[in-house]
Amino acid sequence: MERIVEFMAMGGYGTYVWPAFGVVLAVMALLWFASMRGWRKSELDLRALRESRRQEEIAKE
Amino acid sequence: MTRKRRRIYVIGGFMLIFATAAALVLTAFEENIxxxxxxxxxxxxxxxxxxxxxxxxxxxxxxxxxxxxxxxxxxxxxxxxxxxxxxxxxxxxxxxxxxxxxxxxxxxxxxxxxxxxxxxxxxxxxxxxxxxxxxxxxxxxxxxxxxxxxxxxxxx
Amino acid sequence: MSMHYFANPTHFTRLAGRIQQWAGGLAAGLLIAGLYLALVVAPADYQQGETVRIMFVHVPSAWMALFCYSFLAVASAVALIWKHPLADMAAKASAPIGAGFTFLALVTGSLWGKPMWGTWWVWDARLTSVLILFFLYLGYMALWQAIEDSQKAAKAAAVLALVGAVNVPIIKFSVDWWNTLHQPASVLRMDGPAIHPSMLWPLLVMALAFKAYFVTLLLARMRMELNLRRIRALRLADRTS
The missing domain is CATH 2.40.50.140 (Nucleic acid-binding proteins)
Known part of the structure; x- marks a missing residue:
């Protein structure tokens, strides 16, 4: 317990060290999920569009 | 091929001129930098x-x-x-x-x-x-x- | 197999999917290892104490800020000269990642500057040129948004990217050319690194983690761009038929 407290204190600089690591992980995670979601959505949209195109072709015949 | 080469020269020349201009400006304002x-x-x-x-x-x-x-x-x-x-x-x-x-x-x-x-x-x-x-x-x-x-x- | 094979969008998609998975796993693994090394294993600095740990995220962020812009500029030059759509997409995809890292370099630098220098911010040559880099990224992304015609947007953005490339050597050498509050380079310098190995290793692991992260997101964003273009092309075909 004492060691955890000491670790969190970072020699009295915890108020600078932890926000620095926090903001890095937060921004990297945000950008990661935004990019992956955008890519997945584009994948689904493209598939749906191609599927509807195929249906139309079949309907025409 | 010649068009590509021309584009390379144009971009290269443009970059060179711009870099020179930037260098001149930075030297001129050295005091302030x-x-x-x-x-x-x-x-x-x-x-x-x-x-x-x-x-x-x-x-x-x-x-x-x-x-x-x-x-x-x-x-x-x-x-x-x-x-x-x-x-x-x-x-x-x-x-x-x-x-x-x-x-x-x-x-x-x-x-x-x-x-x-x-x-x-x-x-x-x-x-x-x-x-x-x-x-x-x-x-x-x-x-x-x-x-x-x-x-x-x-x-x- | 030549470069032309991968320049083909279909081949690119197939290969990119595989690389993206590997790079993603590598990024996660290296990041966890790097965080452990940086926060637990690495010793405190003789002078800066525990604040030196901020270096392990600040320096890799700053490196990536410069690396992403260099990548963006080279891709833009390739796009202008060879007119290959994948080069446009690579440039466009790297911009938000670079902007993110530049933001992080600025914020973590500020959080490090306050306890060590005694100030959150100064207008010295290094800090100011990095702030300009951040605005260049924002301007680049805004240009893509502002111009409707994607071919025109690509051209305008590429020209801006090349103009802004002048800032990259200015950032790198600002600490050598002018008196700055920011210290000179510690790792990439003529006489070899000025960092003790016990701190250099965690730094390099973090830097590699950030590189792998960049590759992962770059490929995901490029594949997204490719899909969006295909969607646009299909819709356009709808309208004309």
Whole structure:
């Protein structure tokens, strides 16, 4: 317990060290999920569009 | 092929011209880009023209060994800034950064007082680019290999 | 197999999917290892104490800020000269990643500057030129948004990217050319690194983690761009038929 407290204190600089690591992980995670979601959505949209195109072709015949 | 080659030349030439222009602008504004003057820079400036009092500027260098004097009020501190050629005395009232100390890099903002002392309103610590654990630093000092602060200021 | 094979969008998609998975796993693994090394294993600095740990995220962020812009500029030059759509997409995809890292370099630098220098911010040559880099990224992304015609947007953005490339060497050498509050380079310098190995290793692991992260996101964003273009092309075909 004492060691955890000491670790969190970072020699009295915890108020600078932890926000620095926090903001890095937060921004990297945000950008990661935004990019992956955008890519997945584009994948689904493209598939749906191609599927509807195929249906139309079949309907025409 | 020739069109591609022409595009390469156009872009290359354009970049070259732009880089040259940028270099010229930066050289022209060198005075304004420099963040602080070394004691030697300042001495040279003072030689060229008498310094207008109350003109604010920044000086930077190393805090001379054995020069820090703290007043009994606990807030006022006096020290000398050196670039190993010229020395400037500095007076400052306020809280100094944690790594401020003798032999350390420092940048002070303020103006020259009538008595030739630089009165600072802000003191910032400047550290060099070496990083090592405490034990290594102590071992180096013990072995007489210590090089101290390496960020000697440019003196041109 | 020549470069032309991968320049083909279909081949690119197939290969990119595989690389993206590997790079993603590598990024996660290296990041966890790097965080452990940086926060637990690495020693405190003789002078800066525990604040030196901020270096392990600040320096890799700053490296990536410069790396992403260099990548963006080279891709833009390739796009202008060879007119290959994948080069446009690579440039466009790298911009938000670079902007993110530049933002992080600025914020973590500020959080490091306050306890060590005694200030959150100064207008010295290094800090100011990095702030300009951040605005260049924002301007680049805004240009893509502002111009409707994607071919015109690509051209305008590429020209801006090349103009802004002048800032890259200025950032790198600002600490050598002018008096700055920021210290000179510690790792990429003529006399070899000025960092003790016990701190250099965690730094390099973090830097590699950030590189792998960049590759992962770059490929994901490029594949997204490719999909969006295909969607646009299909819709356009709808309208004309």
């Amino acid at each position: 420099v963040f602080f003057y070394s004691p030697t820079d300042l001495a040279q400036k003072l030689k060229q023209e008498p310094f207008p009092p109350n003109r604010r500027l920044r000086i930077g260098g190393l805090v001379e060994e054995g020069s820090i004097r703290r007043a009994p009020d606990g807030l006022t501190v006096e020290f000398r800034v050196t670039d190993t050629v010229e020395v400037i005395s500095v007076r400052f009232r306020g809280i100094t950064p944690d790594i401020f100390g003798e032999g350390q890099g420092v940048v002070a903002e303020g103006s020259m007082a009538a008595d030739g002392v630089f009165v600072a309103s802000e003191v910032l610590a400047k550290h060099d680019e070496t990083y090592m654990p405490k034990e290594v630093a102590e071992a180096l000092k013990k072995a007489g290999q210590w090089q101290g602060e390496k960020n000697e200021q440019r003196t041109e």
